Amino acid sequence: MLYTTLLYIALAIFGIGLIYKVAGWFRFSLGIEDPAMTPAVRIRAALKGVLSVLFSAKILTLIRVFITDVLFQNHIRKQDTLRWAMHMLIYAAFTFLFFLHALDKVIVTSLFEKYYLALNPFLLVAGCMVVAGLAIAFYRRFVQDVPRLKSNGNDIYTLILLAVILLSGIAMELTKLQSYNHYQKFWDVHYLACMVGLAYLPFSKMFHILTTPLSLLANAVMDRHSDPANIKTRQIMELDACMHCTNCSKRCSVAVAADSIGNINILPSERMAALKQYVAYKEIGARGLAAIRQGIYLCTNCDRCTVICPAGINLRDLWFNVREEMIRRGDSVPLMLTPFSFYRGLKRQELNAEQYERPLQKTEKALTDPFALLKTDTVVPLTAENSAFKKTAGLAGRTGTYAYCFSCENCSTVCPVVGNYEAPQQALDLLPHQIIRSMGLGLKDLAMGSRMLWYCLTCYQCQEHCPQGVKVTDIFYELKNLAVMQANGSSAPNGSERAVK
């Protein structure tokens, strides 16, 4: 009776968790908002999409991907044989145990009358396979120390729970013929751990057992021309498909920065956990927000993470939509300096004019508003605060070269942005040589509020042509970083936020 009650409780929690998760795929979205895309519209689009795949030639693609990538996980084998072995051992043995052990009353006992009486070698073999798989998982995480393979709480709880289920199961089989008392104790532990695992599944990393195959199959039959409602739904589902394998972080172009600044939050795999909360409007705090913001600020849209992700997650589009979402929610305006603006340019044809302009205008305003001096006719005061700026801004080394400027105007003459305007000063506020000069005077409002800074293409022409060796472009980078830190509410130029560039 107690065991049956526990089973029903675990099943009820599992069912509620599953419904909650799947409902979230249709309720939430990332990126440019479309009020017409209600959950009902998205559910209808998903059903229509599934039916159109099942009754078209795409079904063959689905079957091929199911066999190669879901059943035999070829995409993982090509990347890392040890990881593939770990996956296959756990996955094959668990599938076997689920059908022939957990469902034994339904399947096995109807076939083998004496199933419960003898030592079952198949269960032992399956159990040993999972133990071997878990041993590889422990080895990779805690002994091999795979670079950037970080274990979070969810990884550790999942490994411990699986280990308890397996070890108690093996102990049960080994004591079955010797001591009923011991067998019963191990059975209790085993049953309880299985129930906890079942109830915890929709909320744990193991949920990817269901969602990763879905993600792989969806990506095999979808492309950028698919129904936008289904693309939105798939994107939210993909967040649940992430198994925190950290493959993306190992290949990420900017991960080297994580090694040097010691901030793992900029790694794509580490952003995923915070993103799941963020997308559901859960409180993630300043730390969670910073984890997402810093990562997408640095991200170069190089696409390496998408290519390598074993769950088939389209990370490139995910990062793009996260940026749009953060700007929409007002959580992270200083994204204009990132490759986002460039990548957005590539997408211009797909966005209407208002959608295209709004986020960047918002970003630019947020960055330049704190430096309001240029918008008035006020005479610029040479205050002590402005003079102190030179010392506190961290403009040292290469960027300290502004002091050598003798105002020859070469930098402004060669600048393609300046050359683009009939009346450059009107369009850009200050020209490059004037920004460098204002640096010499310590006038940070002038230097950082000038539109020239934000329109700069970072082509390095000015720096290459400067007869005094002033690192003009590097200085502009430095100033922009300071403005971003100010817009982000960070006042410490030499703090960890400083590494965000």
Ligand code: SF4
């Ligand atoms: S996004 Fe993909 S590659 Fe990155 S941790 Fe998740 S599953 Fe692994």
Ligand code: SF4
């Ligand atoms: S697209 Fe961004 S997150 Fe992905 S690998 Fe490149 S830099 Fe890293």
Ligand code: SF4
């Ligand atoms: S080219 Fe060099 S020296 Fe000349 S104005 Fe520009 S920064 Fe100053």
Ligand code: SF4
């Ligand atoms: S780096 Fe910027 S300021 Fe220098 S020449 Fe190029 S666009 Fe002009």
